[in-house]
Amino acid sequence: MRFMMFMLxxxxxxxxxxxxxxxxxxxxxxxxxxxxMTKAGVLLALDGLHPxxxxxxxxxxxxxxxxxxxxxxxxxxxxIGGYWIIExxxxxxxVEWARRCPGRGCAIDVxxxxxxxxFPPELRAAANL
Numbered sequence: 001m002r003f004m005m006f007m008l009x010x011x012x013x014x015x016x017x018x019x020x021x022x023x024x025x026x027x028x029x030x031x032x033x034x035x036x037m038t039k040a041g042v043l044l045a046l047d048g049l050h051p052x053x054x055x056x057x058x059x060x061x062x063x064x065x066x067x068x069x070x071x072x073x074x075x076x077x078x079x080i081g082g083y084w085i086i087e088x089x090x091x092x093x094x095v096e097w098a099r100r101c102p103g104r105g106c107a108i109d110v111x112x113x114x115x116x117x118x119f120p121p122e123l124r125a126a127a128n129l
Contacts, residue, residue, distance in 0.1 A: 002044065002087050002113040003094040009081035009106045029102035037086060037097060048082035081106070085113070 022030075037043035052071035059067045088094050091112065098108045116124055 001089065001091070001094075002085060002115070003091070004111050004113055005084045005086065005094070005098050005101075006109040006111070007048075007081045007083065007101075007103065007106060008078045008109060009103075026102070026104075033100060033102050034084075036100070037084070042086045042088050042093075042097065043084065044087055045085040046083065049080060052079050078107075 034046060052073055055071045057069045057073060086094060086097055094110050098110050101108055
């Protein structure tokens with residue numbers, strides 16, 4: 001089973017302070033955590049993300065029109081600071097890996113990734129699989 005773990009930081013970067021960087025100790029702790037997942041063979045991918053102020057949001061209306069909005073997004077209550085994709089045997093194991101994260105003042109959402117086998121045959125057929 002694959003899971004995506006989203007880091008939801010409580011960072012001043014989203015409040016307009018673009019000079020924020022994590023302290024060296026936090027980077028060292030996170031690197032050790034990532035190394036632990038790599039050595040355990042569960043880590044498939046990971047990345048940190050630039051703040052929303054450096055991004056854009058593409059919104060799709062019901063009529064098919066699109067709107068592009070520059071960040072930051074004042075209506076956003078939570079932002080994604082980064083992610084991991086892991087492959088483990090159960091949701092409980094994914095939660096255990098999330099619990100080991102050395103993060104402070106943040107949260108991690110753990111979400112299972114859909115596999116094609118999760119869909120009924122008619123939807124797999126619609127996807128040409």
